[in-house]
Amino acid sequence: MSRIRPYVRGTRLATAGVAATAAGLLAATLTPSAGAAGAHRPTRAEAIENAAGALADRAAELDLTSAQETKVRDVIVDADGTQHVRYDRTYRQLPVLGGDFVVHLAKDGTYRSATRAAGGSVAPAGGITPALPAARATDLALNALRAANLGEALRQLTAKPRLVVDALHGGPRLAWRTEAVARDGRGNPVGRTVLTDARTGAQIDAWDTLETVGGDGKSLYSGTVPLNTTKSGSAYELKDPARGGTYTGDAAHRTDLCLLVTICITRAPATVFTDADNHWDTGAAVDAQYGTDMTWDYFKEVHGRTGIAGDGKGSFNRVHYGTRYNNAFWDDSCFCMTYGDGDGTTFGPLVSLDVAGHEMTHGVTSKTAALTYSGESGGLNEATSDIFGTLVEFHAGNPSDPGDYMIGEKIVRDAFGRDALRYLDKPSKDGSSADCWTSRTASLDVHYSSGVGNHFAYLLAEGSAPNSPTCDGSSVTGIGRTKLGAIWYRALTVYMTSSTNYAGARTATLNAAKDLYGAGSPEYAAVGAAWEAVNVG
Structure with missing residues (x-):
């Protein structure tokens, strides 16, 4: 990673x-049934124990040998007790790229299938x-x-x-x-x-x-926002005890000194911001903390995920990173978000709400499907962040930054030549992104191949319209943002793996729609129609 x-x-x-390709799928899809009232819901530990038994019993079927070791990455237990345990794999102690798989278990712990x-x-x-x-x-x-x-x-x-x-x-x-x-x-x-x-x-x-990518270092994109803070002596810290201790610190224009991408000798500081009267006027720091709060709330309130890793632990933010640094990024190794101030000409400070949702979703992806950051899986990785960054913005309901289907519209400056970084309704409006899947999609930069997934998401939520024409001339009826988010989240956390491409994403989202709404439901049909509309059939 x-x-x-x-x-x-x-x-x-x-x-x-x-x-x-999706040829790596084993067996059939999961169709959970409603559990009996009061039935025991397995714990995470029980799910892991059940999955371990399944691995032992089906080692040959899963191509597991004594030369390999497996490690649990994530566990999902459905409301009815159905279990999904995700594994990483090594071969003779070497990490296996594409070795990850998900074991699906019935509510009684018996093996159902595996996604590889x-x-x-x-x-x-x-x-x-x-x-x-x-x-x-x-x-x-x-x-x-x-x-x-x-x-x-x-x-x-x-x-x-x-x-x-x-x-x-x-x-x-x-x-x-x-x-x-x-x-x-x-x-x-x-x-x-x-x-x-x-x-x-x-x-x-x-x-x-x-x-690099864009910004200068001032503003509150979302106006005056509520913040949970921590009292420290006579002052207040920009640290939220209600959201896993998430905090925002000052990088003081320093950067990390790393010998390797994952091994850093020194890191830029993250000195937590303090304030005397709890009425904050620290610009980018307020936006960063607010974006973290809203992303936390979205995943918890909508998907039941407490924190980026699903373990209740908060991440932290660093603002004012580097010199005129035009970037914002999620860093798995420190479990933190970092924001540059930018150059003020191409971008403003990169602390807008959809940017925070986008970047922190990379953390969710890394803890679940871990979509490889190249080819079509890389495009899906970026699309996942664009989709949930958009849904975070809508969920926040902030009148100063109302929800829309553009990414980065608050940080882009006039010199950039357009009013947003990317567009979900018609991705090609940015001049580079793909509206429709072709055999060349895998060779595009991941920020441009993401257009296929973004366009699918818009069509599924809102339907086709003059501003969002389909690739095959069909008409698609949308099912709304809430159902889009539910389907994509279940597909990401239960069915997608590191190698999932667009054909595999179609299978994963159809499986998710079947689990949530039934195989004969309008939602299931809409998922298929939206993929057909972007040439993924």
């Missing part, structure tokens, strides 16, 4: 790698001894980082490769996963993850892990 989830990135290096990121054995041909030296993998990754940042005078370049088994891009093979990082001319961090064949040296895939 990459360290950073940036909001907007530069052009990704073109690759031939395409995420594994990749089917078949995960044992790489030729064993786990690389032919390509680690030093060469490092050089190739640094060259890829330079190529992705042409025109920048990079310094402090560092990289360290790690052996993995890649089961995402065809048959399993030994690979080096290298996290390369550097500083640009302003001292801000840039980074790239490069996946290299450990036998041939060929680049399998590459994606950004950190880059």
Whole structure:
């Protein structure tokens, strides 16, 4: 899992790698039935114990061997007691990209089916001894980082490769996963993850892990907002005890110093903001805390998820990061959000409500489906953040920033040339995003391939209209934002895996609609129609 989830990135290096197809699915879909009144609902621990028994009984079916180890990543227990336990996998202690899978259990704990990121054995041909030296993998990754940042005078370049088994891009093979990082001319961090064949040296895939994007450092986009704070002596801290201790701190224009993307020698500070009278006037800090609050509330009130990881623990925010830093990003390694002040010309401060919802959703995705950040799965990763960022904005109901189907409309400045970063109703309005799926979708930058998922989401919620025409000329009737969110959340947390592509997303959302509303329901039909309308059939 990459360290950073940036909001907007530069052009990704073109690759031939395409995420594994939905052929990795095992067995049939889940159709839970209503539990008897007062029936016992299994605990997380019981679900894990039941799933462990299923793994032991069905090891051969799931291609599990004594050379592999599994680790629970997430657990979902439905209201009727149906259980879904998500696993990551290693092979001879090497992480397996595409080795993740979800075990689905009936309410009595018996095995029903499994959803797998990749089917078949995960044992790489030729064993786990690389032919390509680690030093060469490092050089190739640094060259890829330079190529992705042409025109920048990079310094402090560092990289360290790690052996993995890649089961995402065809048959399993030994690979080096290298996290390369550097500083640009302003001292801000840039980074790239490069996946290299450990036998041939060929680049399998590459994606950004950190880059720039926009803002200056003032404003309250959402007007005067309520804040829960913590009394500390005679002052108040911008820390919310009701939301897992979530707080906002001052990075003081410093940046992280990292040898690797996941190993940092020093981090920019996050000195919690304080105020004497609890009437805050700290600009970006207020917006950041409010965005965190509203995202927490959305996932808890709508989906029953308490906190980004679902464990009740709060994250934290850093504002005023770097020098004129045009970016906002979610960082798995610190479980935190970071916001730059930007340059004031292209973007304003990146602390708007939909940006917060977008970035924090990357944290939810990393704790659930962990959609790989390249190819079609990368587009789905970005679309997931755009969809829930939009739903967070609608759910907040703030009159100063009312809900809409644009992303980043508050942070974009006139010099950017348009009034938002992305548009869900017609993604191509940004000049680059795809309205419709084609065979080239996987080769697009993930922020542009996300358009297919965004367009699907708009059609499912609102239906087709002159401002949102379908790709096949059909007419789609929307089912509303609430049902869109319910279907996408269940698909993400129960059926999607790291390799899910658009065809797999169609299957996942249909399964989710069947679980929630029934196979013969108007909602199920609408999901199918909306995917057909964006050429995913």
